[in-house]
Amino acid sequence: MKAAILEDVKKFKISDIKQPIPDNNKVIIEIIKTGICGSDIHNWNAGTPKGLVMGHEFTGKVVNTGNRTDLKIGDRVTALPISPCGHCEACETGNPQYCPETWTNAIGLSLDNPGGLTKEIAVRPDMVIKLPDNISDEEGAMVEPTAVGLHAIHLADIRVGDKVLVVGGGIIGLVSAMFAKLEGAEFVAISETNEARGKKSVKLNVADTWYNAKDENFLKNILAKAPGGFDIVIDCSGNTKAVQSELMTVKPGGTIVLVGVSPKPIEFASVIAVMKELTLKGAIGYTKDEFKNCISLMANKKIDVKKFVDDIVPLTDTQKAYERLTSGTDDAVKIMVDPNKY
Ligand SMILES: [Zn+2]
Ligand SMILES: [Zn+2]
Secondary structure, three states, X not given: OEEEEEEEOOEEEEEEOOOOOOOOOOEEXXXXXXXXXXXXXXXXXXXXXXXXXXXXXXXXXXXXXXXXXOOOOOOEEXXXXXXXXXXXXXXXXXXXXXXXXXXXXXXXXXXXXXXOOEOEEEEOHHHEEEOOOOOOHHHHXXXXXXXXXXXXXXXXXXXXXXXXXXXXXXXXXXXXXHHHHXXXXXXXXXXXXXXXXXXXXXXXXXXXXXXXXXXXXXXXXXXHHOXXXXXXXXXXXXXXXXXXXXXXXXXXXXXXXXXXXXXXXXXXXXXXXXXXXXXXXXXXXXXXXXXXXXXXXXXXXXXXXXXXXXXXXXXXXXHHHHHHHOOOOOOOOEEEEEOOOO
């Protein structure tokens, strides 16, 4: 079956991989849609690991139920792509994101576990979740990134009336801004360097305003609306300059939640964090409850994530979709791939 395989730096090849063989354990899922994630873009930029088949955000239908007696062939499902051990302290307390095994065999993030940029995948049965009928295929593939935003917002601990700044207007930034409003934030701003994305965050009604981080008056502009600073800053950029400016835009006693990932050290003057008594938190992944919460929020029409989906492209256009998402000028934040079309 055809797959988009990571071949080199910023390069995919479309080639054949082996179809999963039913083993009466794993659930075999025929992919309907797969979303392209920011973390996939890190791998694409680095060109490693070579041979990786990405795609950890997906909707599919069951073609083999494995050991799940409650599932039927044809059921529409998504899955947590992670591989927690299930018996360590983290797993037993409902925090698989802390489990040392969580990313080891993650779907679409490890070589032995191809993701949704192909026709069929095999998934650990306990991670598969049936989708309600009133959730579209696109929404199903949006559950994973939505859960990342929800987890960050839970850690941000927003109070009604807070001012929240979200740094980075990619999909995680937009979802986080959406949840910040739901949590009662009075004013939600996005900072972005890509003008098209910044404007879009306001147009989609997830942010009240946006600031261009490239503007020389950026700090002045941003603090004009939030004198004294923002209660909460959520970093979805993983960028050194961005984090440095976050220390200036957060108010004393405020919280910075780091969702964006930087493989390199980020330098900042700790004196600012000390003098302001800041709280800095990392946020990774989600709990199973948060993942399920997102499904029910979608099913109950409490959130609309369909509006974030810019395009659905055939497998052969995977390369082009990555180029579009990293152009720095295009406003696309979420492109999905239909692996049945090529
Ligand atoms: Zn993701
Ligand atoms: Zn564990």
